[in-house]
Amino acid sequence: MKDTQAQPIVEIEDLRVTFPQAEGSVRAVRGVSLALHPGESLGVVGESGSGKSVSWMAVMRLLRAPPAEVEAGRLRLAGIEVMQARREELTELRGRAAAMIFQDPMTAFDPVFTIGHQIIETIRAHRATSKRAARAEALDLLERVEIRNAEAILDSYPHQLSGGMLQRAMIAMALSCRPQVLIADEPTTALDVTVQAQILQLIKDLQDEMGMGLVMITHDLGVVAETVDRVVVMYGGKVMEEAPVVELFEDPRHPYTRALMVSIPGQEGGRRRLTEIPGASPDPSDPPEGCPFHPRCTQADAQCAAEEPPMAVLGPGRRAACWRLT
Amino acid sequence: MSGPDRIPPGAVPALELRGLGKRFHLRSGGILRRRVTELRAVADVDLVLPRGGILGLVGESGSGKSTTGLMALRLLEPSEGQILIEGTDVTALGHAALKPWRRRVQVVFQDSYSALDPMFTLAQVVAEPLRIHGIGDGASRHRAALDWLERVGLHRSYGSRYAHELSGGQRQRVAIARALILEPAVLIADEPTSALDVSVKAQIINLLQDLQAEMDLSILFISHDLSVVRSLCDRVAVMFSGRIVEEAPTEAIFTSARHPYTRALLDAIPVLDPRQRRRRTFRDRAEIARDVPVLRRGEVTGPVPEGAGPRLMPIGPDHRVAAVLEGEAA
Amino acid sequence: MTGYILRRLLSVMVTFFVVSVIIFLMMHSIPGGPFDGGDMPVPEAVRQKLNAQYGLDQPLYVQYGRYMWGVLQFDFGVPFQSPGETVLELLGRAWVPSLVLGGLGVLIGVPLGILLGMAAALKRNSWIDYLASTVATLGLTIPVFVTSMLLILVFSVWLGWLPSSGWGEPERWILPIAAYATIPMATYARYMRSAMLDTLNKPFVTVLRAKGLSERQIVFQHVMRNSSIPLVTVFLPMFIGTATGSIFVEAMFRVPGLGSYFVSSIRTRDYPLEMALMLMLTVMFCLAYLISDILYAWLNPRIRHGGKQE
Numbered sequence: 001m002k003d004t005q006a007q008p009i010v011e012i013e014d015l016r017v018t019f020p021q022a023e024g025s026v027r028a029v030r031g032v033s034l035a036l037h038p039g040e041s042l043g044v045v046g047e048s049g050s051g052k053s054v055s056w057m058a059v060m061r062l063l064r065a066p067p068a069e070v071e072a073g074r075l076r077l078a079g080i081e082v083m084q085a086r087r088e089e090l091t092e093l094r095g096r097a098a099a100m101i102f103q104d105p106m107t108a109f110d111p112v113f114t115i116g117h118q119i120i121e122t123i124r125a126h127r128a129t130s131k132r133a134a135r136a137e138a139l140d141l142l143e144r145v146e147i148r149n150a151e152a153i154l155d156s157y158p159h160q161l162s163g164g165m166l167q168r169a170m171i172a173m174a175l176s177c178r179p180q181v182l183i184a185d186e187p188t189t190a191l192d193v194t195v196q197a198q199i200l201q202l203i204k205d206l207q208d209e210m211g212m213g214l215v216m217i218t219h220d221l222g223v224v225a226e227t228v229d230r231v232v233v234m235y236g237g238k239v240m241e242e243a244p245v246v247e248l249f250e251d252p253r254h255p256y257t258r259a260l261m262v263s264i265p266g267q268e269g270g271r272r273r274l275t276e277i278p279g280a281s282p283d284p285s286d287p288p289e290g291c292p293f294h295p296r297c298t299q300a301d302a303q304c305a306a307e308e309p310p311m312a313v314l315g316p317g318r319r320a321a322c323w324r325l326t
Numbered sequence: 327m328s329g330p331d332r333i334p335p336g337a338v339p340a341l342e343l344r345g346l347g348k349r350f351h352l353r354s355g356g357i358l359r360r361r362v363t364e365l366r367a368v369a370d371v372d373l374v375l376p377r378g379g380i381l382g383l384v385g386e387s388g389s390g391k392s393t394t395g396l397m398a399l400r401l402l403e404p405s406e407g408q409i410l411i412e413g414t415d416v417t418a419l420g421h422a423a424l425k426p427w428r429r430r431v432q433v434v435f436q437d438s439y440s441a442l443d444p445m446f447t448l449a450q451v452v453a454e455p456l457r458i459h460g461i462g463d464g465a466s467r468h469r470a471a472l473d474w475l476e477r478v479g480l481h482r483s484y485g486s487r488y489a490h491e492l493s494g495g496q497r498q499r500v501a502i503a504r505a506l507i508l509e510p511a512v513l514i515a516d517e518p519t520s521a522l523d524v525s526v527k528a529q530i531i532n533l534l535q536d537l538q539a540e541m542d543l544s545i546l547f548i549s550h551d552l553s554v555v556r557s558l559c560d561r562v563a564v565m566f567s568g569r570i571v572e573e574a575p576t577e578a579i580f581t582s583a584r585h586p587y588t589r590a591l592l593d594a595i596p597v598l599d600p601r602q603r604r605r606r607t608f609r610d611r612a613e614i615a616r617d618v619p620v621l622r623r624g625e626v627t628g629p630v631p632e633g634a635g636p637r638l639m640p641i642g643p644d645h646r647v648a649a650v651l652e653g654e655a656a
Numbered sequence: 657m658t659g660y661i662l663r664r665l666l667s668v669m670v671t672f673f674v675v676s677v678i679i680f681l682m683m684h685s686i687p688g689g690p691f692d693g694g695d696m697p698v699p700e701a702v703r704q705k706l707n708a709q710y711g712l713d714q715p716l717y718v719q720y721g722r723y724m725w726g727v728l729q730f731d732f733g734v735p736f737q738s739p740g741e742t743v744l745e746l747l748g749r750a751w752v753p754s755l756v757l758g759g760l761g762v763l764i765g766v767p768l769g770i771l772l773g774m775a776a777a778l779k780r781n782s783w784i785d786y787l788a789s790t791v792a793t794l795g796l797t798i799p800v801f802v803t804s805m806l807l808i809l810v811f812s813v814w815l816g817w818l819p820s821s822g823w824g825e826p827e828r829w830i831l832p833i834a835a836y837a838t839i840p841m842a843t844y845a846r847y848m849r850s851a852m853l854d855t856l857n858k859p860f861v862t863v864l865r866a867k868g869l870s871e872r873q874i875v876f877q878h879v880m881r882n883s884s885i886p887l888v889t890v891f892l893p894m895f896i897g898t899a900t901g902s903i904f905v906e907a908m909f910r911v912p913g914l915g916s917y918f919v920s921s922i923r924t925r926d927y928p929l930e931m932a933l934m935l936m937l938t939v940m941f942c943l944a945y946l947i948s949d950i951l952y953a954w955l956n957p958r959i960r961h962g963g964k965q966e
Contacts, residue, residue: 047523047524047525048494048523060866062862062865062866087870090868091868091870092868093868094865094866094867094868095866095867095868096868099866099867100863100866102859102862102863102866104859107858107859107860108859108860108863109860109863110860110864110878110881110882111860111882111956111957111958112878112881112882112885112955112956112957113878113881121869121873121877122867122868122869125867125868125869125870125873126868157957157958159957159958170863173867174867177868192386192387192550193386193550193551193552193591193594193595194386194590194591194594194608195386196594197593197594197596197606197608198608200596201605201606201608219523219524220524220596221524221598222595222596222597222598223596225596225597225598225599225600225603226596226597226600226603245600246600246601249598249599249600259525260524260525261598263524263525263527263528264524264528264553264598265527265528265531265551265553265554265556265557265558266552266553266554266555266556266557266595267553267598269556269576269577269580269581270576270577271380271535271557271558271559271560271576272557273532273535273536274528274531274532274557275528276525276528276529276532277525277526277528277529278529280493280495280496280526281493281523281525296525
């Protein structure tokens with residue numbers, strides 16, 4: 001379904017997000033550029049503190065400013081200039097142009113209203129429909145995310161449902177206005193393993209069916225391998241590498257991506273020591289000079305510590321920021 | 327005085343659970359229609375953790391795996407069954423009699439942040455078990471704590487820092503140091519790597535492997551993550567709805583799992599190769615619960631346990647699965 | 657829900673009984689009686705006759721039994737300080753100013769406090785936030801009799817705009833009501849602010865924004881409803897605060913309400929009036945508990961519809 005010739009649906013250029021603090025500002029995102037084409041699925045992989053979630057919160061204008069300071073050379077989503085968006089454009093942007101689902105479904109719903117109420121209010125925030133018509137639509141949506149007793153779930157309160165059920169309901173709510181892009185921020189991390197696989201399959205199916213763009217934000221390379229077309233690897237608030245998913249797994253070019261892949265447990269049988277990445281993620285209020293990964297990189301030299309590596313284009317849809325690229 | 331120090335090492339398992347079970351009573355309804363429902367959180371758990379072994383206890387939320395861990399620690403009273411530490415039944419021991427055995431079994435939880443007292447320096451945190459058990463004097467305890475910080479990969483200078491200054495991985499190292507400073511026979515690790523970043527997870531798994539080898543430690547590793555279990559454990563027991571449904575050497579679980587729930591868990595592991603993507607179908611829990619494996623007599627490799635309904639039957643070297651025999655009602 | 661309310665009513669009755677015994681015993685354990693000493697010593701024979709007439713020479717449990725039997729029929733006896741009427745009649749008369757004072761005080765103070773707290777939470781670290789915090793802190797720390805004195809000093813003595821005491825004409829109501837309203841206002845400003853900030857930081861608020869709801873919709877439909885749940889639990893402590901405060905306010909402004917009689921009944925050992933007032937307070941507290949619990953349950957679906965389904 002992807003159409004790389006067309007105008008990108010999301011364009012991010014040199015995005016920077018800073019949270020000023022008394023002792024040194026936290027520089028969560030430090031110059032991120034990327035694009036998403038209509039109907040395409042993009043995986044954004046990174047560990048905590050990599051800036052992966054914050055970038056997309058900024059795209060949805062969900063960071064409270066202050067404290068957040070957001071700057072970007074360009075930030076466009078479905079034709080909306082995000083930074084300049086006024087009230088009506090924001091309503092258009094959120095929910096209709098792009099919808100977002102979050103990590104912990106247990107805290108994502110207002111505890112004092114029913115699931116149905118919360119889906120219906122979403123529909124009615126974007127379209128003038130009667131409550132009755134919106135309820136019928138909500139019922140449809142719940143059935144679409146494979147909830148069997150949809151009628152009962154509609155009248156349930158969040159605390160009465162399991163995490164997996166709530167995540168399905170959240171997806172239904174996100175899809176209620178047929179968004180052009182679905183941003184899924186660690187949508188399976190808080191769920192049980194067997195439920196995780198089901199939710200991933202559901203998101204994939206719905207993306208195909210509705211032809212929407214998908215941004216899958218995750219720490220888990222396995223999730224990326226299962227769901228997306230293209231991957232951006234982030235570290236220390238920057239993009240380290242970008243590649244089509246097959247190429248990324250077959251030929252990772254950035255030392256961080258490679259280290260990450262070999263450190264995943266359970267790839268081979270037998271009890272064994274894993275290849276670990278020494279050290280810890282950089283402190284976002286005091287990021288290292290040069291390449292953010294150099295203190296943990298086995299190939300780093302003086303240049304890596306002194307100068308920031310430029311983003312090098314390695315082929316169609318492939319780029320990486322590293323001095324030691326071979 | 328039959329203290330743990332008297333037990334000679336040998337074939338005696340470090341930890342053994344026999345028929346362990348836990349029932350909770352739930353109250354619901356009003357004053358007139360009060361109902362008490364009994365919930366069997368854990369039932370009939372038999373587990374043997376041999377000395378020097380790492381046993382994975384795998385399951386999802388509500389499977390009873392953490393409840394089992396808490397009972398093994400005697401932090402939760404079992405409703406039935408026995409807990410044996412190095413061959414001694416400690417199920418009924420009172421507070422004072424239990425104290426020397428508490429030294430032998432220590433624990434690390436997933437959320438080490440809330441488990442580390444924010445008011446204590448890390449040296450104090452790590453030395454605390456020594457203080458509680460009245461071992462050594464202040465100076466020797468402090469020295470031991472710094473030694474242990476070093477042993478888990480933190481610089482000695484961390485001794486004067488506080489928990490909030492650390493990253494998640496570092497905190498988990500401190501929690502491990504505190505658990506092991508008493509040189510226990512058994513470490514119960516309840517999802518110790520689940521909250522950690524990918525790059526740090528491998529560090530902690532390696533640390534546990536190293537310490538296990540150095541100390542001849544036995545580890546009960548409770549986790550929902552089969553990938554981590556595959557790299558760390560010798561044996562795996564899978565729990566489903568409060569019961570063990572399959573138990574086998576780790577590779578046997580990965581290559582010849584027999585129980586539908588074990589297969590569902592294995593099937594849910596993401597494949598790290600995008601070329602092998604496939605459309606998956608899923609079965610719900612109720613369906614899995616109904617699908618009890620049926621064994622032919624010839625498949626059972628040892629004595630068939632008595633009783634009716636699904637029970638753990640031997641089907642290979644060290645491999646047991648909850649099943650019924652052909653012709654029996656499930 | 658009905659079962660829940662019935663159970664609560666039962667516990668209110670038990671509380672009422674226990675408290676009545678305690679109050680009765682406490683009052684009779686204070687040395688001295690209404691006809692002992694004071695400004696005009698009563699001759700011994702007269703004192704004994706009076707004690708007998710009022711039943712004060714009987715054993716305590718008899719006195720208690722008789723008293724409670726009367727109470728159940730709304731007979732609280734005759735107040736010693738004004739024997740021309742029954743306690744019930746006196747209370748019926750004294751109710752009105754207290755009700756006006758307390759009712760208007762709460763009616764004005766609570767919404768003002770809520771508005772102040774909301775504005776403070778929505779415009780965090782702005783002047784309105786600092787104003788709200790100052791008002792809340794002052795209102796909760798300065799004793800109400802000091803507030804009353806300040807009000808009298810400023811508006812009656814210096815400016816001469818308003819009368820300093822008495823009841824009757826509505827302009828006499830303004831100062832006592834203002835003094836009285838400070839407690840609910842300060843309490844609610846403080847709790848509303850922290851409850852709103854707490855709710856605004858919940859993950860579901862981000863979800864509401866992400867799905868395109870307007871900020872107004874988020875605040876008025878979701879944040880308000882969630883923030884009002886803890887406010888209901890604050891109602892009771894606030895009620896106690898204002899009820900005890902009313903004694904001082906009425907005394908300061910010489911309002912002929914329950915508070916004034918409360919003070920005078922203690923001073924003169926007026927057992928029947930004292931007992932009646934205490935029991936009334938008990939009933940009011942119990943009802944406040946009951947109402948706040950029911951409201952809490954009604955607002956919170958976790959209590960209203962307990963348990964998981966599926």
